[in-house]
Amino acid sequence: MVRDKAETKARILAAVGRLLAESGFRSLGVNAIAREAGVDKVLIYRYFEGLPLLLQSFAQEGDYWPTVDELVGDESAVNAETLADWMAYLLSRFSDQLQERPMTQEILRWELLEGNELTRELANVRDKFALDSLNFLAEKESFPPDKDIPAISAVLVAGVVYLMLRTKSSSTFMGIDFSSPAGWQRIQAALDTIVQLTVDGKP
Amino acid sequence: MVRDKAETKARILAAVGRLLAESGFRSLGVNAIAREAGVDKVLIYRYFEGLPLLLQSFAQEGDYWPTVDELVGDESAVNAETLADWMAYLLSRFSDQLQERPMTQEILRWELLEGNELTRELANVRDKFALDSLNFLAEKESFPPDKDIPAISAVLVAGVVYLMLRTKSSSTFMGIDFSSPAGWQRIQAALDTIVQLTVDGKP
DNA sequence: TATCATGGTCACCGAGCGGTGACAAGCCCG
DNA sequence: CGGGCTTGTCACCGCTCGGTGACCATGATA
Numbered sequence: 001m002v003r004d005k006a007e008t009k010a011r012i013l014a015a016v017g018r019l020l021a022e023s024g025f026r027s028l029g030v031n032a033i034a035r036e037a038g039v040d041k042v043l044i045y046r047y048f049e050g051l052p053l054l055l056q057s058f059a060q061e062g063d064y065w066p067t068v069d070e071l072v073g074d075e076s077a078v079n080a081e082t083l084a085d086w087m088a089y090l091l092s093r094f095s096d097q098l099q100e101r102p103m104t105q106e107i108l109r110w111e112l113l114e115g116n117e118l119t120r121e122l123a124n125v126r127d128k129f130a131l132d133s134l135n136f137l138a139e140k141e142s143f144p145p146d147k148d149i150p151a152i153s154a155v156l157v158a159g160v161v162y163l164m165l166r167t168k169s170s171s172t173f174m175g176i177d178f179s180s181p182a183g184w185q186r187i188q189a190a191l192d193t194i195v196q197l198t199v200d201g202k203p
Numbered sequence: 204m205v206r207d208k209a210e211t212k213a214r215i216l217a218a219v220g221r222l223l224a225e226s227g228f229r230s231l232g233v234n235a236i237a238r239e240a241g242v243d244k245v246l247i248y249r250y251f252e253g254l255p256l257l258l259q260s261f262a263q264e265g266d267y268w269p270t271v272d273e274l275v276g277d278e279s280a281v282n283a284e285t286l287a288d289w290m291a292y293l294l295s296r297f298s299d300q301l302q303e304r305p306m307t308q309e310i311l312r313w314e315l316l317e318g319n320e321l322t323r324e325l326a327n328v329r330d331k332f333a334l335d336s337l338n339f340l341a342e343k344e345s346f347p348p349d350k351d352i353p354a355i356s357a358v359l360v361a362g363v364v365y366l367m368l369r370t371k372s373s374s375t376f377m378g379i380d381f382s383s384p385a386g387w388q389r390i391q392a393a394l395d396t397i398v399q400l401t402v403d404g405k406p
Numbered sequence: 407t408a409t410c411a412t413g414g415t416c417a418c419c420g421a422g423c424g425g426t427g428a429c430a431a432g433c434c435c436g
Numbered sequence: 437c438g439g440g441c442t443t444g445t446c447a448c449c450g451c452t453c454g455g456t457g458a459c460c461a462t463g464a465t466a
């Protein structure tokens with residue numbers, strides 16, 4: 001209708017994003033995308049040579065992960081001194097950022113369910129972001145040699161991610177109610193407790 | 204072929220379990236189940252009144268969660284004194300049990316992706332198991348009032364579950380390689396560190 | 407004005423899905 | 437023996453899916 005290839009391609013890519021954020025990756029079919037974009041599906045094949053390459057294009061363009069700078073925010077305004085302070089702060093920010101990014105949540109779900117080439121690529125991007133964050137921490141204060149800070153971080157981040165992904169479909173986990181802010185505050189407090197006692201505590 | 208209603212029903216239920224463990228919940232369709240069971244799909248409708256009730260039957264019969272007794276194992280042989288010792292022990296056992304139960308992993312994935320009546324029921328069963336475990340801990344040694352042991356447990360269990368579910372499709376997380384035992388040993392050690400320093404540490 | 411590549415529309419294909427109606431084979435009980 | 441019930445088989449429906457070929461519309465160029 002518009003006779004503009006670039007715009008049509010952009011429309012299709014935008015439709016992928018909308019569909020992903022709203023309905024999850026299971027609804028990412030050629031028909032659904034074309035419908036959402038208001039475009040004939042044959043154009044998907046013409047412009048992207050099929051769904052896999054379309055998704056790959058989307059993965060390269062989309063900014064579903066924050067940069068470390070975005071994660072940290074205004075560094076001078078952060079009231080953190082010790083390594084534990086910084087870890088707790090980053091965890092808290094990570095949790096907030098993740099909550100605001102349904103598309104990112106959906107990608108994490110996707111990684112969990114399907115091990116294809118695309119999700120592996122997405123996982124690489126995510127892991128790069130994670131390592132950047134670890135490096136940022138290490139520059140603040142070098143890691144204590146007697147504790148495996150990356151492994152500890154992995155457990156805590158994994159916990160946050162899992163709890164976050166759960167809340168969409170189920171509201172309680174281990175007796176904690178995540179439908180109210182109170183539940184999340186308990187988790188937040190628990191994270192603080194863990195980080196402070198584990199990272200700064202004497203070995 | 205066998206003209207035995209009870210056995211046919213059992214076959215169908217068994218097929219659900221096999222299919223779930225091997226191919227995940229996304230392949231749980233009427234056609235696939237009937238094929239796997241070597242049974243005409245019309246019998247599923249006759250005997251279970253459709254897929255939802257079949258899955259409900261399966262959920263009630265299947266033992267995808269261990270009991271707390273199974274989780275603990277031979278209690279007298281456990282070398283644990285403090286609350287932290289017990290928590291670390293249970294976490295470790297939980298991790299092992301989960302690794303051995305692909306069907307349980309698949310149910311956890313399912314809970315994460317779909318919020319229907321069935322998964323909510325499954326979530327209830329799981330949460331009951333979790334609360335039983337917490338009660339078991341509380342009987343060993345009452346929780347310190349200045350720490351939110353359930354919330355701390357939730358974070359750690361969530362972390363273990365997430366890392367476990369990831370390993371099927373992706374082998375690294377935050378730079379840790381989970382394809383080798385070494386990666387898991389780091390996680391195990393991190394959990395021990397966290398629990399010991401957090402639960403037994405001074406507030 | 408005629409040509410021709412580009413961008414878009416439409417109709418169709420085979421396959422798999424969930425779901426149903428009609429019918430055949432075996433069995434119990436009169 | 438002969439109804440009637442149970443158990444299982446088969447064929448079919450409508451729908452959506454991914455994927456493709458044929459065609460129409462537009463606009464630049466010769």
